[in-house]
Amino acid sequence: MHEEDAFFPHHADHVIAQKHRGPTHEGNLAWACYLCNLLKGSDLASVDIETGRIERLFNPRSDRWGEHFRLEDGRIVPLTAIGRVTEYLLQFNLPRSVQERRWLVEAGRYPASDGLQALGLADPR
Numbered sequence: 796m797h798e799e800d801a802f803f804p805h806h807a808d809h810v811i812a813q814k815h816r817g818p819t820h821e822g823n824l825a826w827a828c829y830l831c832n833l834l835k836g837s838d839l840a841s842v843d844i845e846t847g848r849i850e851r852l853f854n855p856r857s858d859r860w861g862e863h864f865r866l867e868d869g870r871i872v873p874l875t876a877i878g879r880v881t882e883y884l885l886q887f888n889l890p891r892s893v894q895e896r897r898w899l900v901e902a903g904r905y906p907a908s909d910g911l912q913a914l915g916l917a918d919p920r
């Protein structure tokens with residue numbers, strides 16, 4: 796979601812938290828919405844419900860969004876174990892979030908044009 800469409804300003808999130816010795820440099824920072832940053836906290840991984848295995852979270856700096864998720868009627872559908880643990884931990888599909896995404900898609904504002912490259916999609920505009 797583009798920061799202009801968010802109620803609270805985005806935060807610079809440490810992908811690997813400082814408490815786990817994650818450095819403060821561009822390669823370890825992600826511009827995250829308030830809710831994602833809050834829900835991720837210092838977590839690095841979670842337990843995948845399908846396999847019972849510990850899986851690391853999606854890393855927006857080194858993973859491709861389209862390999863782990865797809866957008867479906869406002870829902871962010873996980874495609875991999877990494878996608879599943881990230882979707883669960885960051886609660887991507889709360890009813891309010893899904894509805895908000897649907898409205899933004901309808902308004903042509905989601906995914907944000909600067910996020911399309913991250914999704915591996917061309918900007919249609």
Ligand SMILES: [Zn+2]
Nearest residue numbers: 827828830831
């Ligand atoms: Zn977010």
